[in-house]
Amino acid sequence: DAGVTQSPTHLIKTRGQQVTLRCSPKSGHDTVSWYQQALGQGPQFIFQYYEEEERQRGNFPDRFSGHQFPNYSSELNVNALLLGDSALYLCASSETGLAEETQYFGPGTRLLVL
Amino acid sequence: AQTVTQSQPEMSVQEAETVTLSCTYDTSESDYYLFWYKQPPSRQMILVIRQEAYKQQNATENRFSVNFQKAAKSFSLKISDSQLGDAAMYFCAYRSSATQGGSEKLVFGKGTKLTVNP
Numbered sequence: 398d399a400g401v402t403q404s405p406t407h408l409i410k411t412r413g414q415q416v417t418l419r420c421s422p423k424s425g426h427d428t429v430s431w432y433q434q435a436l437g438q439g440p441q442f443i444f445q446y447y448e449e450e451e452r453q454r455g456n457f458p459d460r461f462s463g464h465q466f467p468n469y470s471s472e473l474n475v476n477a478l479l480l481g482d483s484a485l486y487l488c489a490s491s492e493t494g495l496a497e498e499t500q501y502f503g504p505g506t507r508l509l510v511l
Numbered sequence: 512a513q514t515v516t517q518s519q520p521e522m523s524v525q526e527a528e529t530v531t532l533s534c535t536y537d538t539s540e541s542d543y544y545l546f547w548y549k550q551p552p553s554r555q556m557i558l559v560i561r562q563e564a565y566k567q568q569n570a571t572e573n574r575f576s577v578n579f580q581k582a583a584k585s586f587s588l589k590i591s592d593s594q595l596g597d598a599a600m601y602f603c604a605y606r607s608s609a610t611q612g613g614s615e616k617l618v619f620g621k622g623t624k625l626t627v628n629p
Contacts, residue, residue, distance in 0.1 A: 430616065439515075439602050439619030440556070453616060485554060489617075498606075499546070500617060502556035 399424055401490050401503035409509045410478050418473040418506045422490030428452075429471040430500060431463060434485040446471050447493055475508075483510045513538045513605050517620035524593045525628050531578075532588045532623050534603030542608040545579065545586045546617070551599040559601070562586065564608075590625075598627045 402421045410416050422429055428447045432440035442455035446465035465471045469490075475482055485507050489500035514537045524530035536545070547559040562570045562579050569577050574594075578587045590597055603620040 428615075432617075437621075439604075439621050440617070442616040442618070445616060455616065487556060489556075491615075498615060499558060499561060500606075501558065502548075504553070504555045507554075 401426075401488060401501055403486075403488050403503040403506050405506060406504065407507045407509075409511065411511050412478055412480060414478050414510075415474065415476045416478060416508060418475075418486050418488075418508070419470065420473070420488030420490075420503060421470045422488075423501050426490035426492050426501070427469050428491045428493045428498075429465060429469065430489045430491070431471070431473050432487040432489065433457070434487055434505070436484070440487055443473070478510045480510050483508060513540075513543075513607070513618050515603050515605050515618050515620040517603055517623050519623045520621070521624045521626070523626040523628060524590070526593055526595060528593055529589060529591045530593055530625065532590075532601050532603075532625070534586045534588070534620060536584050536586065536603070536605050538584070538605065538607075540607055544606045544608065545577075546604040546606070547575070547577070547586075547588045548602045548604060548619075549597075549599045550602060550622070556602070560588065593627050595627050595629060598625055600624050 404419045430445040431443040434440040444454040449465045460476045462474045485505045487505045488503045491500045543564045545562045549557045560572045574591045600622045602622045604617045
């Protein structure tokens with residue numbers, strides 16, 4: 398049973414560029430959440446996708462956008478990159494409808510903005 | 512808004528000993544879930560243990576157990592017989608109960624770095 402996978406593992410961009418990160422959920426999961434983890438901090442919720450729609454959003458600017466595909470995989474897009482966007486981006490998947498709805502995380506994508 | 516506080520930035524323990532990591536949270540909700548996640552240097556966030564707020568019995572998973580004090584809004588993690596592989600960042604997290612129609616996002620604390628000494 399494949400767990401949550403993310404690509405790429407590492408990425409280096411320059412300010413002003415755009416980046417796309419990808420996530421495939423755990424088998425049987427239909428919901429994908431994205432988190433940003435700055436160095437030395439706990440993860441911060443960016444947004445969550447279910448049924449190909451953004452269901453919930455954290456306190457992040459519109460430069461952060463996403464998409465969910467019919468196979469439940471998801472993309473996170475960040476436009477006009479800032480130095481402060483450098484972080485570990487974590488994807489988590491879960492199954493909506495379960496009371497416990499535990500989120501399982503992927504290995505993350507480390508983004509460095511120069 | 513819910514908040515999670517981990518007051519111990521770093522902790523250390525001798526191999527085979529027991530260590531307790533602290534977590535407190537603030538919420539006005541009555542039903543919710545609490546989690547401990549482990550993040551080793553490999554970065555992957557791994558679920559350690561989960562507690563449902565409506566259950567009075569403390570959750571246990573092998574060497575890991577929690578002390579859940581709902582009235583005090585406290586949720587500590589006890590690791591028994593510590594092993595070198597337990598060394599990692601440990602994050603406490605809160606999630607509203609989806610059955611209440613509330614937020615399903617995870618709210619994390621800042622983490623506690625656990626060092627295990629041989």
